[in-house]
Amino acid sequence: MTTRDAAQTGAARRMPTLGQAIMVASLATALVAAGIVWPRSTLSASFIGIQMGFVASALWRAALVIASLRPTPSSPKPSRWPRYTILAALHDEAAVVPQLIQRLSKIDYPRRQLEGFLVLEAHDQATINAAKAARRPSWLRILVVPPGAPQTKPRALNHALAFATGELLTIYDAEDEPDPGQLREAASRFAGQPQLGCLQAPLRIRRRNANSRPSSTASSPSNTPPCSRSVFPAWRS
Secondary structure (H helix, E strand, C coil): CCHHHHHHHCHHHCCCCHHHHHHHHHHHHHHHHHHHHCHHHHHHHHHHHHHHHHHHHHHHHHHHHHHHCCCCCCCCCCCCCCCEEEEEEECCCHHHHHHHHHHHHCCCCCHHHEEEEEEEECCCHHHHHHHHHCCCCCCEEEEEECCCCCCCHHHHHHHHHCCCCCCEEEEECCCCEECCCHHHHHHHHHHHCCCCCEEECCCECCEEECCEEEECCECCCCCCCCEECCCCEEEEC
16 A cells, blocks of 8 residues: 555544444434423433533543552563664654653663664654754664655654564653653563553653742552653554
């Protein structure tokens, strides 16, 4: 499939199927008809349905919070550190490129087992120039996405996946500040749990003001390496 074909059939261009459109139209018609025939009952049922939705959402969030309180067992180090691929898709973010590269350079992982790509759009010359001008570790390369549509981060990452050779893969955003030990922790978890397919690290949000240093909070167990402003998704390749 060519890039043009992918652009035409990709998820960003897909529309509802005929069956989905008929179902939505039928439900909307039934709701309107019910509102005309039984206005009070329909209004009451609608309010009850909305309230039940809010309650279900609150219960689901509470269940997730309770589940996150369980202590996570530590995983032994693997006998061999697997090759890790890091992807960072950037667009119109020339100003933060040096900061991102500096933060990625602090990652504590065997350099021979690391490969990384700064995934940049072909028309974004400012970010390309900033990436080329910055001092990068030898494992971090620049990958330019060919022109095409739609110009979205998923498209850029899908293009980069074709060049990834790692057994494990993770994605960072331009503003992320990953904990240096994240990749070792993730690799240990994957090695200790062969059935595991994906990991997600804690999220820390830093708030700055004029009178204090950055503060941060974590919504996951404290024995998992934190990640500032990043959900750190990691997968087996």
